[in-house]
Amino acid sequence: MNFNYPNGKRYIPEKKETIKLKKEKKWSYSNRGMTLEEDINITNEYYLEQNIAAIHKKPTPLQIVQVDYPKRSAAVIKEAYFKQASTTDYNGVYKGKYIDFEAKETQNPTSFPLKNFHDHQIKHMETILKQDGICFVLLRFSLTEEIFLLEAQHLLTFWKRMEDGGRKSITKDEIEHFGHLIPLGYQPRIDYIKKIDYLYRLS
Amino acid sequence: MNFNYPNGKRYIPEKKETIKLKKEKKWSYSNRGMTLEEDINITNEYYLEQNIAAIHKKPTPLQIVQVDYPKRSAAVIKEAYFKQASTTDYNGVYKGKYIDFEAKETQNPTSFPLKNFHDHQIKHMETILKQDGICFVLLRFSLTEEIFLLEAQHLLTFWKRMEDGGRKSITKDEIEHFGHLIPLGYQPRIDYIKKIDYLYRLS
Helix, strand or coil, rough: CCCCCCCCCCCCCCHHHHHHHHHHHHCCCCCCCCHHHHHHHHHHHHHHHHCCCCEEEECCCCCEEECCCCCCCCEEEEEEEECCCCCCCCCEECCCCCEEEEEECCCCCEEHHHHHHHHHHHHHHHHHHHCCCCEEEEEEECCCEEEEEEEEEHHHHHHHHCCCCCCEEEEHHHHHHEEEECCEEECCCCCHHHHHHCCCCCC | CCCCCCCCCCCCCCHHHHHHHHHHHHHHCCCCCCHHHHHHHHHHHHHHHHHCEEEECCCEEEEEEEECCCCCCCCCEEEEEEEECCCEEEEECCCCEEEEEEEEEECCEEEEHHCCCHHHHHHHHHHHHHHHEEEEEEECCCCCCEEEEEEEEHHHHHHHHHCCCCCCCCHHHHHHHHHHHHCCCCCCEEHHHHHHHHHHHCC
16 A cells, blocks of 8 residues: 655655665675576576577476366466476577577585586587587576586586596586686676677677 | 286277377378477477487476475476467577477468467567577468478568558468478478578588
8 A cells, every 4th residue: 555654755664665775785796685597587688688699598397287277267287297307498599509508506615516417408418519509507606606607518528527437516616717707797697698709709 | 907818818908909000000191190299399309319400399388376395296286377488489409500480280271370470479580580590480281281481581571461451361372482391201200401401501
């Protein structure tokens, strides 16, 4: 309900003020409460609006078991299950090139566990590289809020090291060496296209 | 329930035999009972296995409302609704190029109704063309089992004609003139990549 104080000033409930404050503070990059996925979606919306690139998150794949069709209303799914994706989450086009990536985050401060990826995704990345697509992962270290772009060819090397009996993670040193830090921005928030431009000489 | 006849021969219910018969007959291309979507999925699987291209159908987008988490079992979605897709159904990569398309069929023998597409998809196609992606539609005339590849730029012209007050469909003559007939094959079934190769000089 909206109403005014006797002095004509509009009453704003305290809760809203808190929310507003948080909104204003959010660009401090600390405790923003934004997930990596939200930041990427907002980045992709920006790219789309500005005609920079057309990249979308794929819908979550579901196994639908039961659907009801009530009269005069929309079909209701009454039973469904989450399925494991056979591809990565994001793909699209930039300057005619196929772009494909996955985004993951870890609370671990010193290394990125490879269990964040699954076999199907790794196989998909191999296929994309064979087709000369541009494929990478965005890796976020939650504690330090650092985001790195690591090209799929490097991820595949570390995955192979694990399969050959080596460590089950990529050290942060390795990510700093082979990957590319993406500084958080205002618009776009995670400007991964800029890195792609640079890495693939597309500008 | 599985059980054996007294002579030890396994009992197979009659229904299964009927299904088997249908399967053996399906390559006659008449009344196969295969949908366009199934044919495209099998084509894409073939492309993937043969390292020709990596093209996938996007999962159906759903609005999930309620999820149950029973103890010791997988999460069950108890209430969800179908959402209108904001993109086309298929995308992927071929020789580094971004490929994007939608597939539709009609029972109409003489024209293809434009109501098969919706605004969001048309807008998406415009965006893909701006990004130099390869974008098209596969149009199937069910009665004659003919499939045409029509490049998005032509579809957009016919869409504009409709918006300007013109006809709400594309005549079959127009599709024959501006589109490209894809003969049905065994493997791959709908070899749209061959047409793309030819149209964009990619081989």
